[in-house]
Amino acid sequence: MIxxxxxxxWDGLLPLIFVVLWALVGLVSLLWTPYALxxxxxxxxxxxxxxxxxxxxxxxxxxIATWLMAGSATEFAIVVAVIALTAVLGVGGVALSVAHSxxxxxxxxxxxxxxxxxxxxxxxxxxxxxxxxSVLAVILACSIVYALNLMRVVRPAAxxxxxxxxxxxxxxxxxxxxxxxxxxxxxxxxxxxxxxVSHSAATAILAESGLTYLxxxxxxxxxxxxxxxxxxxxxxTLHPATAIWPGLLIxVAVIALxxxxxxxxxxxxxxxxxxxxxxxxxxxxx
Amino acid sequence: xRTSISRTVARILQRLALFALMLWIVSVVIFLALxxxxxxxxxxxxxxxxxxxxxxxxxxxxxxxxxxxxxxGRWLGQVxxxxxxxxxxxxxxxxxxxxxxxxxxAAVTFPLILLSMVIALVVxxxxxxxxxxxxxAWVRDGLRVLAQVCGAVPALWxxxxxxxxxxxxxxxxxxxxxxxFSSDSLVSAAASLLLPALSVGLITGAQFSRYxxxxxxxxxxDDYLTWSMAAGxxxxxxVRSTGLRLATPQIISVAGVTFxxxxxxxxxxxxxxxxxxxxTILLSDISERDLPAVQTELLLxxxxxxxxxxxxxxxxxxxxxxxxxxxxxxxxxx
Numbered sequence: 001m002i003x004x005x006x007x008x009x010w011d012g013l014l015p016l017i018f019v020v021l022w023a024l025v026g027l028v029s030l031l032w033t034p035y036a037l038x039x040x041x042x043x044x045x046x047x048x049x050x051x052x053x054x055x056x057x058x059x060x061x062x063x064i065a066t067w068l069m070a071g072s073a074t075e076f077a078i079v080v081a082v083i084a085l086t087a088v089l090g091v092g093g094v095a096l097s098v099a100h101s102x103x104x105x106x107x108x109x110x111x112x113x114x115x116x117x118x119x120x121x122x123x124x125x126x127x128x129x130x131x132x133x134s135v136l137a138v139i140l141a142c143s144i145v146y147a148l149n150l151m152r153v154v155r156p157a158a159x160x161x162x163x164x165x166x167x168x169x170x171x172x173x174x175x176x177x178x179x180x181x182x183x184x185x186x187x188x189x190x191x192x193x194x195x196x197v198s199h200s201a202a203t204a205i206l207a208e209s210g211l212t213y214l215x216x217x218x219x220x221x222x223x224x225x226x227x228x229x230x231x232x233x234x235x236x237t238l239h240p241a242t243a244i245w246p247g248l249l250i251x252v253a254v255i256a257l258x259x260x261x262x263x264x265x266x267x268x269x270x271x272x273x274x275x276x277x278x279x280x281x282x283x284x285x286x
Numbered sequence: 287x288r289t290s291i292s293r294t295v296a297r298i299l300q301r302l303a304l305f306a307l308m309l310w311i312v313s314v315v316i317f318l319a320l321x322x323x324x325x326x327x328x329x330x331x332x333x334x335x336x337x338x339x340x341x342x343x344x345x346x347x348x349x350x351x352x353x354x355x356x357x358x359g360r361w362l363g364q365v366x367x368x369x370x371x372x373x374x375x376x377x378x379x380x381x382x383x384x385x386x387x388x389x390x391x392a393a394v395t396f397p398l399i400l401l402s403m404v405i406a407l408v409v410x411x412x413x414x415x416x417x418x419x420x421x422x423a424w425v426r427d428g429l430r431v432l433a434q435v436c437g438a439v440p441a442l443w444x445x446x447x448x449x450x451x452x453x454x455x456x457x458x459x460x461x462x463x464x465x466x467f468s469s470d471s472l473v474s475a476a477a478s479l480l481l482p483a484l485s486v487g488l489i490t491g492a493q494f495s496r497y498x499x500x501x502x503x504x505x506x507x508d509d510y511l512t513w514s515m516a517a518g519x520x521x522x523x524x525v526r527s528t529g530l531r532l533a534t535p536q537i538i539s540v541a542g543v544t545f546x547x548x549x550x551x552x553x554x555x556x557x558x559x560x561x562x563x564x565x566t567i568l569l570s571d572i573s574e575r576d577l578p579a580v581q582t583e584l585l586l587x588x589x590x591x592x593x594x595x596x597x598x599x600x601x602x603x604x605x606x607x608x609x610x611x612x613x614x615x616x617x618x619x620x
Contacts, residue, residue, distance in 0.1 A: 113304075118312075118595075119546035120546075121549050121553060122588055122591065125584055129320060130320050130321075149543060206438075209442055210554040211550065213554050213557070215569055226440070230442070247440065258438065
């Protein structure tokens with residue numbers, strides 16, 4: 001139902017097409033890429049786009065299109081993992097911060113408020129300093145920071161829902177705290193959870209490119225869009241064309257995720273999507 | 287009135303205690319994270335040609351043969367006492383004093399952060415207001431699209447594009463330096479910071495513009511703007527004076543979060559433009575495994591951001607008395 005109303009609007013359909021294409025290219029790259037990742041053509045470094053190399057080659061003679069294709073898979077995995085982890089950690093934190101017990105509530109709110117100012121890059125540095133750069137460090141650093149942000153953004157609405165009459169009533173009836181949160185509070189804040197998580201996914205792509213360039217993100221032998229951009233950055237004044245594609249891909253992906261998040265929010269919210277309301281009344285009738 | 291002041295003071299004290307507690311926890315996390323790593327500091331410093339005895343001596347000298355808790359205590363003691371002695375130890379690799387080394391780097395990074403932030407705030411607030419009040423529809427829509435697109439650009443790419451456009455030697459308009467930092471005069475220093483700061487400031491400003499716009503729209507939902515207009519203001523005046531004032535606490539809180547996310551960009555462009563800032567020193571210390579240095583640098587970095595969060599929180603409580611109880615999870619139960 002949400003999907004159906006999503007593809008009826010341009011701001012849902014277009015980014016959705018992009019994300020599906022992105023996932024498909026990523027999948028294909030796991031089975032087939034024009035060249036192997038480690039293939040370098042020493043005789044044609046910095047080659048211009050040609051039939052043999054669609055987007056040309058980089059300074060080591062590696063095929064740029066191959067690296068971008070393989071990068072799509074890594075990037076997609078990072079985005080999916082960040083979405084999942086941010087949602088789980090963030091919603092868990094929200095649950096604690098509106099818990100019935102006043103002590104749990106104030107301690108968790110204090111911790112959220114204090115940690116919110118720590119930037120991704122510092123956490124990434126702490127993770128990468130001992131263990132070296134890794135995809136996992138990128139995912140963890142992004143998820144921790146974005147989950148804290150989600151808690152802070154979603155908490156006011158969740159707290160309002162937690163004070164509502166039906167929560168009080170449910171508590172009198174002896175419904176467990178966890179069930180109250182999942183059934184009565186979470187649905188109220190779902191729209192803002194969706195939008196925050198989708199913005200987090202978009203920001204994760206930006207963070208990945210920055211961290212990778214700094215050498216504390218995706219390790220050098222793993223392909224990612226940030227990796228391609230970082231490779232191009234080193235000789236940009238001599239070969240500016242190589243920097244165009246990864247930069248453009250990242251920008252379009254970020255825009256797509258942002259717009260898609262806004263569209264999904266509107267489609268998933270019964271207040272803004274009449275289709276969902278129709279659905280719900282039918283459910284009640286049955 | 288008096289109770290509200292004492293509540294504010296209580297809140298500041300509470301936040302200060304929390305700041306100290308968080309800093310302590312972060313210090314433990316950083317210390318432990320750097321201890322579980324593969325790689326022995328003493329072995330690296332001693333080099334491959336050292337004898338077993340030299341290696342052992344170095345371990346004793348660095349205190350690595352002590353139990354973890356003693357090592358931690360020594361480190362923490364040194365960092366805390368550095369508040370008045372200014373002594374953060376010496377780098378194991380280069381033998382320089384840490385404090386002078388960090389101070390000279392911070393003298394590049396902090397102006398860069400500040401300049402980026404100013405650009406971001408000016409661009410962000412100005413475009414957000416204009417995207418609501420401009421009399422021409424295409425300006426309003428154009429600014430929104432521009433904010434959406436520019437906010438999606440990675441700082442690294444923005445830096446590259448700016449180098450290609452304005453960079454001296456290679457750019458279309460070869461006017462600005464793109465490599466290194468020149469501290470000869472204030473003008474040349476500002477010139478070498480301008481492109482890096484623009485790369486970060488413009489995209490952060492675009493992100494900031496979107497949040498400011500929605501904060502202003504949030505204010506518009508209440509009747510304040512309507513009342514201002516009833517009192518004789520035009521819509522544009524109402525947004526600029528009443529709207530911005532009412533949205534200030536929210537804008538500050540967003541600025542805090544945007545500020546934290548901007549730092550990745552700042553460090554990235556610092557290294558793209560070869561500025562001798564904190565990024566270069568931190569990354570080289572990590573790759574050279576100068577762990578005692580990395581440990582202190584990370585702690586100082588975390589302390590800086592915790593302090594920024596603390597200041598934002600206090601300013602916010604001061605600007606918006608309504609917030610005083612809210613953020614502490616002690617709201618009135620209705």
